Structure formats: structure tokens, C-alpha cells
Amino acid sequence: SAAEKGGWSSFMAKEISEQPEAVANTIRGRVVDEQVVLPELEGLDEVLTDIDRIIIIACGTASYSGLVGKYAIEKWARVPVEVELSHEFRYRDPVLSERTLVVSISQSGETMDTLMAVKYAIANGARTLSICNTQGATIARESDAVVYTHAGPEVAVASTKAFVAQITALYLFGLHLARLRGTVEQGRAAELVAELRAVPDKIAKVLESADEIDQLARWMSDSRAVLFLGRHVGYPIALEGALKLKELAYIHAEGFAAGELKHGPIALIEPGQPVFVVVPSPRDPGSLHSKVVSNIQEIRARGARVLAVAEEGDVAVLPFADEVIRIPLAAPLFEPLLTVVPLQLFAMSLATAKGLDVDQPRNLAKSVTVE
Numbered sequence: 001s002a003a004e005k006g007g008w009s010s011f012m013a014k015e016i017s018e019q020p021e022a023v024a025n026t027i028r029g030r031v032v033d034e035q036v037v038l039p040e041l042e043g044l045d046e047v048l049t050d051i052d053r054i055i056i057i058a059c060g061t062a063s064y065s066g067l068v069g070k071y072a073i074e075k076w077a078r079v080p081v082e083v084e085l086s087h088e089f090r091y092r093d094p095v096l097s098e099r100t101l102v103v104s105i106s107q108s109g110e111t112m113d114t115l116m117a118v119k120y121a122i123a124n125g126a127r128t129l130s131i132c133n134t135q136g137a138t139i140a141r142e143s144d145a146v147v148y149t150h151a152g153p154e155v156a157v158a159s160t161k162a163f164v165a166q167i168t169a170l171y172l173f174g175l176h177l178a179r180l181r182g183t184v185e186q187g188r189a190a191e192l193v194a195e196l197r198a199v200p201d202k203i204a205k206v207l208e209s210a211d212e213i214d215q216l217a218r219w220m221s222d223s224r225a226v227l228f229l230g231r232h233v234g235y236p237i238a239l240e241g242a243l244k245l246k247e248l249a250y251i252h253a254e255g256f257a258a259g260e261l262k263h264g265p266i267a268l269i270e271p272g273q274p275v276f277v278v279v280p281s282p283r284d285p286g287s288l289h290s291k292v293v294s295n296i297q298e299i300r301a302r303g304a305r306v307l308a309v310a311e312e313g314d315v316a317v318l319p320f321a322d323e324v325i326r327i328p329l330a331a332p333l334f335e336p337l338l339t340v341v342p343l344q345l346f347a348m349s350l351a352t353a354k355g356l357d358v359d360q361p362r363n364l365a366k367s368v369t370v371e
């Protein structure tokens with residue numbers, strides 16, 4: 001009903017707007033003396049110090065949060081992390097031991113493929129942790145431990161606020177693990193915590209560009225195909241941006257790692273082809289920014305219509321981008337919580353412009369409880 005939507009045109013619009021709180025609520029109660037402490041993992045210190053490998057399993061949007069988590073957890077905790085779709089993991093005879101931690105991510109906690117993968121992991125001797133948004137869900141109950149995301153109930157079929165909460169939970173888990181394993185120095189950990197706590201206000205800032213993105217989406221509502229490029233943590237966001245557009249607007253969309261461009265995707269570029277590019281921060285020490293700017297030049301030279309999602313003050317993209325959507329400065333690893341927002345808004349606006357039901361896209365279910 002209209003009342004349940006709190007004045008918003010759809011649950012999705014409402015849930016996108018709730019993302020600052022989803023992140024803030026997921027952090028709340030989990031920082032002690034500027035260090036991350038997850039009380040629900042109390043008693044697991046020995047297990048978490050001893051694991052030699054993490055496998056993240058999930059489906060759909062949740063799997064892309066896992067890909068973002070991989071970058072952060074490996075960087076901070078120095079434990080190898082693999083990310084695998086639940087339905088692939090379970091049927092390939094994966095190598096597991098009691099030193100393997102299988103982390104499942106699920107908004108509903110009821111996705112059948114993920115549940116069966118968790119049961120498989122348990123039966124094969126692995127330890128299990130669930131990242132879940134639904135209190136008491138089956139996957140949470142089956143697992144050794146659960147870190148709840150506190151995004152609140154998500155009604156729209158396409159996941160938005162649960163996604164940013166999942167990424168936040170993975171950052172917290174990475175910092176918790178790093179503290180236990182002594183891989184991030186305390187002062188640095190405190191800086192990271194402060195940066196993470198600053199994210200909700202920055203998401204609110206990105207939400208202010210909703211009208212501008214809405215206009216852009218309306219202009220582009222007859223697009224046949226849209227490509228998304230990203231690098232490092234921008235890569236999973238490119239995948240998520242493409243998924244949102246498929247789910248909501250029924251437009252063919254693909255996300256690519258920008259470094260793969262010359263290995264195939266560049267053949268798709270023809271005059272007028274819209275390409276979203278998630279641009280890494282120019283402050284990133286890895287000089288990925290200049291590499292992505294070169295990619296933008298390459299596709300622009302072939303006629304692509306470039307829509308750049310770039311940090312405020314990044315002027316290097318200006319000469320080559322048709323549109324620039326700005327995000328506030330943030331620590332590079334935390335940027336996904338900001339860069340995903342314009343892509344969600346874009347997909348929602350484009351679907352709305354096409355007269356589609358953004359809360360209930362055709363053929364999809366909120367929770368897939370069959371294999």
C-alpha cells in the first residue's frame with residue numbers, strides 16, 4: 001500500500017533511500033575503542049585464527065557483495081578468499097577441511113541453492129558463517145555463527161539496501177579477522193573504522209543526484225544494450241549495475257573487468273553504445289585510475305557514449321566522458337558503497353520510464369526456495 005511505501009513511488013525507491021541507515025545500523029554496536037569487535041563471533045577466536053582459506057558462497061546480488069568482500073578481507077586479514085556461486089560450489093567436489101571457513105551471504109537466508117551448499121560444507125568438515133538479513137532464517141540456524149545485516153525488511157525483489165549492508169558486514173568481518181590475526185596495525189584499523197563510519201552521510205550525498213540520474217535514464221530509455229566497466233572493487237559494481245538493469249528494465253546489460261576490454265568486449269563498441277565506467281579514485285596508490293581513463297579513451301575513440309561514475313574533483317575523465325556522475329571522496333576499498341547507488345537509481349528510473357513495475361519484475365522471485 002501507499003502507506004507502507006512511506007510516500008515513495010515504490011518499495012525500491014524507499015529501500016534505495018534507506019541505504020545510509022542500512023550501513024549505519026549494520027555498523028552499530030560492533031566498534032569498541034575504535035576497533036571492530038563482532039560479539040556474535042565471540043568464542044570463535046581460535047577457529048578464525050586457525051583458518052587457512054575462506055570460500056564465500058551466494059547467489060545473485062549477494063554474490064557480488066562477496067566479490068567486494070574478497071578484496072577487503074584479503075587486503076586486511078591476508079587470508080585467501082574465493083567467491084563462488086552456491087550452485088556451482090556444491091556440485092564440483094570442492095576441497096574443504098576444518099581449516100576452511102565457508103561464508104554464505106543471503107538476504108533472505110532461505111535461498112535453496114545457498115542452503116544446500118552450506119549443508120554440503122558442514123557435511124564435508126568445513127566451518128560455516130552466515131551473513132544474513134533475516135532473523136532466525138534457515139541458513140543462519142544451520143551455520144556455526146551468524147553476522148546479521150541490519151538493513152531492515154527488504155520488499156522489492158531486486159536487492160539494494162541489503163546489498164550495501166552485506167558489503168558493510170564483510171568489511172566488519174575483514175577488520176575483525178585482521179584484529180585477531182594481527183595483520184592490520186591498530187592505528188590503521190582505527191582510521192579504517194572512522195572512514196567506514198563516514199560512509200552513510202556520503203551515500204546520502206550521492207542520493208541527491210537522483211533527479212539528474214532520472215533525467216539521464218529517461219533520455220536513454222530506448223537503449224538496446226548497456227555495458228558496464230569497472231576495475232578492482234569497481235568490477236563487482238559493474239556486474240551489479242548490469243544485473244540491476246537486466247532485472248528491472250529488461251535491457252541486455254553486461255559488466256566487464258576494465259582490464260578485459262581488449263580481450264573481447266571492445267569488439268562490442270560501436271557508435272552510440274552506452275557504457276557506464278566505474279572510475280577508481282585518482283588517489284588509489286595502484287595507479288588504476290590512469291589505466292581506466294585510458295580505457296575510456298579507447299572506447300570513446302570508437303564512438304561509445306561514456307557515462308562515468310567518478311570521484312568529486314577527478315578532472316581527468318572530463319574530456320572523454322559524455323556524462324559524469326560524482327561520488328564523494330572515500331577510502332578506495334569503501335567506494336563500492338557509493339558507486340553502486342547511481343547504478344541502482346539508473347536501473348530503477350529507466351524501468352519506470354518504460355512503465356515497468358520495479359518492485360515485481362517479471363519472472364523473478366524475492367527468494368528462490370527451489371533448486
Ligand code: G6P
Nearest residue numbers: 060061062106107108111158159
Ligand atoms: C533472488 C533475488 C535477488 C537476490 C538473490 C539471492 O534472485 O531476486 O535480488 O540477490 O535471490 O537472494 P538472497 O536472499 O539469498 O540474498
